[in-house]
Amino acid sequence: MTHRNAHAPAPARIGDPLSEIDTPALIVDLDAFERNIARMAAKVSAMRASGGNASLQLRPHAKTHKSPDIAARQIAAGAIGVCVQKVAEAEALVDGGVADVLVSNEVVGRSKLARLAALARRARLSVCVDHPDNVRALSAAMVEAGASIDVLVEIDVGAGRCGVPPGEPAAALAQQVASSPGLRFAGLQAYHGSAQHLRSVAERQQAIAGAVGKAASTRAMIEALGIAVPKITGAGTGTFELEGASGVYSELQAGSYIFLDADYARNQAASGSTFAEFEHSLFILATVMSRPVAGRAVCDVGHKASSSDSGYPTVPDIEGAAYVGASDEHGVIRLDQPGVALAIGDKIRLIPGHCDPTVNLHDWFVGVRAGRVESLWPVSGRGPGF
Amino acid sequence: MTHRNAHAPAPARIGDPLSEIDTPALIVDLDAFERNIARMAAKVSAMRASGGNASLQLRPHAKTHKSPDIAARQIAAGAIGVCVQKVAEAEALVDGGVADVLVSNEVVGRSKLARLAALARRARLSVCVDHPDNVRALSAAMVEAGASIDVLVEIDVGAGRCGVPPGEPAAALAQQVASSPGLRFAGLQAYHGSAQHLRSVAERQQAIAGAVGKAASTRAMIEALGIAVPKITGAGTGTFELEGASGVYSELQAGSYIFLDADYARNQAASGSTFAEFEHSLFILATVMSRPVAGRAVCDVGHKASSSDSGYPTVPDIEGAAYVGASDEHGVIRLDQPGVALAIGDKIRLIPGHCDPTVNLHDWFVGVRAGRVESLWPVSGRGPGF
Numbered sequence: 001m002t003h004r005n006a007h008a009p010a011p012a013r014i015g016d017p018l019s020e021i022d023t024p025a026l027i028v029d030l031d032a033f034e035r036n037i038a039r040m041a042a043k044v045s046a047m048r049a050s051g052g053n054a055s056l057q058l059r060p061h062a063k064t065h066k067s068p069d070i071a072a073r074q075i076a077a078g079a080i081g082v083c084v085q086k087v088a089e090a091e092a093l094v095d096g097g098v099a100d101v102l103v104s105n106e107v108v109g110r111s112k113l114a115r116l117a118a119l120a121r122r123a124r125l126s127v128c129v130d131h132p133d134n135v136r137a138l139s140a141a142m143v144e145a146g147a148s149i150d151v152l153v154e155i156d157v158g159a160g161r162c163g164v165p166p167g168e169p170a171a172a173l174a175q176q177v178a179s180s181p182g183l184r185f186a187g188l189q190a191y192h193g194s195a196q197h198l199r200s201v202a203e204r205q206q207a208i209a210g211a212v213g214k215a216a217s218t219r220a221m222i223e224a225l226g227i228a229v230p231k232i233t234g235a236g237t238g239t240f241e242l243e244g245a246s247g248v249y250s251e252l253q254a255g256s257y258i259f260l261d262a263d264y265a266r267n268q269a270a271s272g273s274t275f276a277e278f279e280h281s282l283f284i285l286a287t288v289m290s291r292p293v294a295g296r297a298v299c300d301v302g303h304k305a306s307s308s309d310s311g312y313p314t315v316p317d318i319e320g321a322a323y324v325g326a327s328d329e330h331g332v333i334r335l336d337q338p339g340v341a342l343a344i345g346d347k348i349r350l351i352p353g354h355c356d357p358t359v360n361l362h363d364w365f366v367g368v369r370a371g372r373v374e375s376l377w378p379v380s381g382r383g384p385g386f
Numbered sequence: 387m388t389h390r391n392a393h394a395p396a397p398a399r400i401g402d403p404l405s406e407i408d409t410p411a412l413i414v415d416l417d418a419f420e421r422n423i424a425r426m427a428a429k430v431s432a433m434r435a436s437g438g439n440a441s442l443q444l445r446p447h448a449k450t451h452k453s454p455d456i457a458a459r460q461i462a463a464g465a466i467g468v469c470v471q472k473v474a475e476a477e478a479l480v481d482g483g484v485a486d487v488l489v490s491n492e493v494v495g496r497s498k499l500a501r502l503a504a505l506a507r508r509a510r511l512s513v514c515v516d517h518p519d520n521v522r523a524l525s526a527a528m529v530e531a532g533a534s535i536d537v538l539v540e541i542d543v544g545a546g547r548c549g550v551p552p553g554e555p556a557a558a559l560a561q562q563v564a565s566s567p568g569l570r571f572a573g574l575q576a577y578h579g580s581a582q583h584l585r586s587v588a589e590r591q592q593a594i595a596g597a598v599g600k601a602a603s604t605r606a607m608i609e610a611l612g613i614a615v616p617k618i619t620g621a622g623t624g625t626f627e628l629e630g631a632s633g634v635y636s637e638l639q640a641g642s643y644i645f646l647d648a649d650y651a652r653n654q655a656a657s658g659s660t661f662a663e664f665e666h667s668l669f670i671l672a673t674v675m676s677r678p679v680a681g682r683a684v685c686d687v688g689h690k691a692s693s694s695d696s697g698y699p700t701v702p703d704i705e706g707a708a709y710v711g712a713s714d715e716h717g718v719i720r721l722d723q724p725g726v727a728l729a730i731g732d733k734i735r736l737i738p739g740h741c742d743p744t745v746n747l748h749d750w751f752v753g754v755r756a757g758r759v760e761s762l763w764p765v766s767g768r769g770p771g772f
Contacts, residue, residue: 109409162676
């Protein structure tokens with residue numbers, strides 16, 4: 001299953017100038033991308049040194065990119081492994097050479113559990129649980145395959161999605177995991193998803209302070225049962241500096257930092273924070289396909305090339321230009337500067353509103369440096385992820 | 387390039403019961419699907435017989451499904467061919483055996499025009515134009531390939547997207563097309579995209595009356611130049627009965643009727659209209675992966691398995707259940723009936739908010755009849771469409 005999307009035709013060839021890339025295409029500014037990787041590595045080193053947690057690790061979320069090529073670069077810069085959300089993503093990454101993968105999600109159903117168990121025989125695998133039935137099914141699948149897996153109890157620290165409540169229910173589940181064959185209790189997942197895009201620093205601080213408290217008290221309750229809690233994992237690009245400084249979290253799952261989308265860029269950064277130092281490295285290359293009136297250009301990027309769940313893409317390179325409407329295959333760009341020179345056939349860069357679901361629409365990352373295509377990486381784990 | 391997504395693993399095998407389909411999966415209720423095809427064929431026959439236009443044709447939009455398997459069934463029921471929006475879709479459909487394809491869109495750029503010309507040597511191909519420069523480039527590409535193509539002048543009848551203004555500018559472009567080597571002037575495209583989801587019948591009637599008037603007067607202006615206007619093409623699932631009855635339109639491009647999504651179902655139908663008779667035939671099969679509290683279930687269908695640009699999916703089979711929040715890989719379902727039996731591992735059907743971009747997230751249609759998988763059709767043209 002390695003690089004299964006390598007079967008899809010690519011929108012460019014290595015060495016092509018930017019002007020020859022066919023559109024819509026997902027392009028990666030390799031210089032900015034590498035700076036983002038280096039900055040995050042430096043941040044995590046600094047957090048370790050500052051004494052919050054000397055063994056703090058970065059495990060970037062690969063649901064953002066679904067690419068073993070990108071995962072390899074994150075790991076080379078010090079990441080301990082990656083997270084994914086789906087078994088299909090885990091398969092694509094292990095097939096692509098990643099040796100340590102956390103499925104930061106519940107895996108449900110016999111077929112998926114069997115695939116997870118098969119994968120756990122080939123790589124260091126971890127997974128989350130939030131229900132006793134699921135723990136039993138997971139254990140049975142591991143025993144049947146002769147495999148074992150690290151298991152994190154997911155607690156709901158405020159996101160209102162999956163996860164058991166902190167405290168007693170989590171401790172009970174940890175006990176069940178610790179006594180289940182094929183499962184190694186590995187700690188807690190305490191990811192506060194809905195805190196990531198709170199716009200003000202103060203709101204994010206308050207949300208993560210609550211998450212830290214719940215994770216710490218749950219850990220204490222489990223330890224009181226005589227069960228070690230090897231790790232507490234969580235955090236995203238919006239808040240990782242807070243979890244990293246907490247002394248409670250031992251692993252950071254930030255993923256979007258590598259690309260930085262338009263929605264994350266709307267977060268306010270703390271003074272002195274390096275959050276604002278990440279750069280947009282991911283762009284959708286679009287072609288102007290119609291110039292029906294002076295104030296309007298229509299490009300070839302719509303819903304099928306750019307996710308709109310967190311707002312439309314932005315148009316960074318053209319003053320007074322705003323992407324104001326998407327249909328399936330078209331994007332309508334309003335031009336406030338009537339004199340702007342934008343002709344049919346011109347290529348323009350868009351910054352995606354939300355990087356993860358936008359990447360999932362494409363089959364290839366086209367890596368660009370100094371105006372030329374340097375790399376073609378398939379979005380190996382692309383798809384709905386069954 | 388035939389069935390290029392056939393390389394992706396499928397979520398089921400032929401003969402599987404519904405319970406064995408892996409999720410998220412796109413499932414087609416084949417009985418409802420076939421009834422939709424038959425109903426549309428009957429509608430078009432009735433419109434022909436009623437005298438609006440005795441040669442009225444259906445050319446369903448295949449941007450909805452991107453599948454030669456589905457196109458073949460539409461054509462077998464009387465459709466003259468299909469529409470697509472992208473050259474990549476046209477390639478997938480021609481490779482899959484469709485002989486007559488209209489790219490109902492402008493095609494821009496040397497590489498795409500060369501591919502379009504190559505395709506025009508293998509099938510009856512049509513394309514739209516809305517600018518003199520594009521006409522010149524299209525003609526040059528056809529001449530270079532020794533090919534010829536039907537060309538429609540696209541007029542903006544109210545959608546505010548692509549298209550020249552009706553009247554003089556369209557007539558001038560028609561003249562240019564008619565005198566350009568490699569191009570056959572085939573008429574007008576007059577698609578009123580933004581009218582499709584106007585909720586009331588009266589609003590849709592008013593919008594299409596305007597479109598019909600613009601198309602008719604533009605046709606008259608072109609005919610006055612001594613140029614025949616062989617067809618006027620347009621219409622979608624929201625309005626096709628209006629264009630079909632107009633006596634002006636000769637070809638209907640409705641596509642979504644085959645699946646009917648939740649957004650189209652919110653349109654009001656006219657009394658006596660058969661619009662409301664189309665059925666939901668496309669569903670996303672989801673698995674409940676978490677039941678953290680009594681009033682909440684979390685399923686495995688989020689932004690990467692269901693487009694949210696026209697609202698979240700609906701939950702047709704569970705009373706008091708509403709899909710209230712999506713993240714990338716999760717859907718949060720609120721349960722208003724606290725007693726509802728919905729357990730981890732249960733599979734539920736969702737009706738997509740918007741079928742076209744939802745289909746584009748998946749690699750396979752799983753055709754189901756009487757509770758078993760009967761067909762597996764790849765979404766052959768899936769992708770951003772470069």
